Amino acid sequence: MSKTIASIVLLVAGLSQLLSVVNASRTANIKLFQNTNQSLQFYSGDYAYNNCFNTADAKSMVISVGKKSTMLRFNGPDCKGKRKRSVIRDTKTVSDIAAKYGNTGISFVITRYNPDDYESNVPAFDYLNMA
Structure with a gap:
């Protein structure tokens, strides 16, 4: 019985380690859409930020991110707030961003300008397949 429990514990520990490695290599999901409603939470010009x-x-x-990308940082x-x-x-990694601005408690949204995104209302970013 104790061998079975020990095997289960080792299996769970191994799976946890595997999942943490997989998650560390994934990229972020940020989507940018043409904005038709200026009451959206993250709004700047013609773009709304969803995350x-x-x-x-x-x-x-x-x-x-490519050229003409901007980050709104709080x-x-x-x-x-401001x-x-x-x-x-x-x-960039999030730890790079936090180190640059000297604070691990900051938050941010990112945009990329692309005329095709504006015309077709297609997400500029599709990370982690969360679209």
Whole structure:
């Protein structure tokens, strides 16, 4: 009986380790849509942001963005309060973003400008297949 319990514990520990490795290599899911309703929570110009990320919750996230991408960053969690706009490009991890701004308690949303996204109302980002 004790061998069975020990085997189950080892199996669960192994699966947990495997899942943590898989999650660490995944990229973030951020979608950007043409905005037709200016009352959406994250709104800037013609674009609405559908997801806010807290650096404390998303430490293993990797974000790949192209030219003309911007990040709206907030000093606290849940993208509330005064925002600051920054240019962001290339591939960044959330820990890089937190280290750059010296705070693991910040939150952010990211956009990428692409005229095709505006015309077709297609997400600019499709991470983790959460579309």
